[in-house]
Amino acid sequence: MKSSTSISLDVSRSTSPPIVFAKQGDSSSRYVNITITDNGKPYTLDSGITARIRAVKADKKAVFNNATIENNVIVAELTEQILAVEGYVIAEISLYKENSLLTTQYFYIAVQRSAVSDDEITSTNEYKALAEVLNKASKAVDIASAAANKANSAADNADTARESLTGAVNTVIATANAATERANKAAESVGDVIDGIALKNTDTGAAFIVKLRITDGKPYAVCETL
Structure with a gap:
């Protein structure tokens, strides 16, 4: 009508x-x-x-x-x-x-x-x-507010991810440093005494020590007078 x-x-x-x-x-x-x-x-x-x-x-x-x-x-x-x-x-x-x-x-x-x-x-x-x-x-304000909230949430998630990644990287670095230190110590031990056996001549009373060494990956014995 x-x-x-x-x-x-x-x-x-x-x-x-x-x-x-x-x-x-x-x-x-x-x-x-x-x-x-x-x-x-x-x-x-x-x-x-x-x-x-x-x-x-x-x-x-x-x-x-x-x-x-x-x-x-x-x-x-x-x-x-x-x-x-x-x-x-x-x-x-x-x-x-x-x-x-x-x-x-x-x-x-x-x-x-x-x-x-x-x-x-x-x-x-x-x-x-x-x-x-x-x-x-009013609707435009609501839309803008929602967009701002999403942006803030995304920024917070990015910060959290960055912190997690930083922690993981630091852990890897610490583990690598520890492994390097152990490897260096192992390398330094090559050629050092790793074992020794004390012996005594019952007839003469002389005392000896037999030491086991490793050089170039090959073991050999060294006998020294005490």
């Missing part, structure tokens, strides 16, 4: 403001299809342009909502809040792109009082466009 009204708004001159009819309390059913002109000539809505409807109701409450762009035509919904109060709503369309803002001439929404109101709608300010921007910003 949908009712649409088509109007044309200029961005360079003020003509007689169009008037759009609506009923108080209607919701999710009334839309305005807006063609933008520049000095009466069709205005092309480039890619990247965002359109928003800005309005002030008869009770001075404000509305700031997003609109859509379809085939170079802006489609603005007349929300329940826009139609909450009987009387004339002063509205305009603002076009945003990066740091640029371009706003059309006024148009009016004539809100006719509802004959019977089952549930009275309390008129309030409505800033859906701002709420959506803040919501996107």
Whole structure:
């Protein structure tokens, strides 16, 4: 169920403001299809342009909502809040792109009082466009925070891995040094006395010691007088 009204708004001159009819309390059913002109000539809505409807109701409450762009035509919904109060709503369309803002001439929404109101709608300010921007910003902050946490976790894991690797390298170096020391001691022992047997001549009383040596990998005995 949908009712649409088509109007044309200029961005360079003020003509007689169009008037759009609506009923108080209607919701999710009334839309305005807006063609933008520049000095009466069709205005092309480039890619990247965002359109928003800005309005002030008869009770001075404000509305700031997003609109859509379809085939170079802006489609603005007349929300329940826009139609909450009987009387004339002063509205305009603002076009945003990066740091640029371009706003059309006024148009009016004539809100006719509802004959019977089952549930009275309390008129309030409505800033859906701002709420959506803040919501996107909040999501962006959450995403950035999650990315930062992942980066910090990766850095912590890298530090742990580096410490583990350093410990392993130090252990290998210590083991190699110990093995080298043992090898050096073994090399130094070549040619040294590794065993000796004391002997005594029972007839003469002379004492001898027989020592076993290893030179060039070959064993031989040395007999010395004590």
